Amino acid sequence: MIDEVLKSDLQKQGIHVLCLETAYNWGRANSVWPLTFGLACCAIEMMAASMARFDLARFGAEVFRPSPRQADLMIVAGTVTKKMAPLVVRLYNQMPEPKYLIAMGACAISGGPFKPGYNVLKGIDRFLPVDVSIPGCPPRPEALIHAIMRLQEKILAQKLTGPDRPRHLNAAVPGEFPVPVYGASDLEPPNNPEVWHPPLIKR
């Protein structure tokens, strides 16, 4: 590792020194390609965020890909019904790694206003690891841009090697998440215990 004094001295002379990890993360953080994937009204705000007024292109995230094979980011924008949940998980499995997931809006986080519904999944975090959650019903496009910026910060902080490296760099961690099946009255299993831990209520 180059020491910081020398690095800043070089930077004053116009020479930027960076390690492979920084270059790798910098490139990934500035070209996050989301999957064209909207489930409900939050998707309208997502579309607005990608259009000229809010212009997600400023953050390199405007290239919405119609195929999961080309996408880095899944924005779960809207209510995930239990009918739709296996499809969401399967699509996430089909995305190449490294992949990230933004839960956009109250429905994707917890079921939102439709939480009492028998057919509504109470949050996509029951099956998939969520990187950034955006509250709101629906969140403003600025909120989505904020989430993209948070995600960029997260990507920039990821280690390339070592025990705390992200899951896509770890060969021991499986790349796919189990897809739930339609059961008699609920999805089976109703959640992925490796991803979701029920909140502990302390009294």
Add this chain to the structure above:
Amino acid sequence: MAANQHPYLVLLLLIVVAVTFAIGPLAAAWAWARFFSPNKPGKDKNSTYECGLESKGDAWIQFRSEYYLYAIIFLVFDVETIFLLPFAVSFTQLSVGAFAAMIVFLLLLVEGLAWAWRKGFLTWK
């Protein structure tokens, strides 16, 4: 100068650059996957269909044979135009043999049109 003595040296250099340009990124990607990012294929990832649903059934299904009429109409009104345009452009310079061949082709398609008409395919129901 080497380039004066061997005029094909530039070509060789160009080939080397082109091959490096093609293989370099692939090798870099392979090395990156080898040292940092492990390959993780899986059932869902390797599946062909990519809309979230699983494909079911067989692709070897039977089609209704009546669809041949669509093929005929497509040939008559779409494919024929592609041949008619160069035919019209070079009409005056055509030999008798070429003209006769084109007329035979047109008559074959007209026969198809007559067949579709006879079948009542052109009437709006």
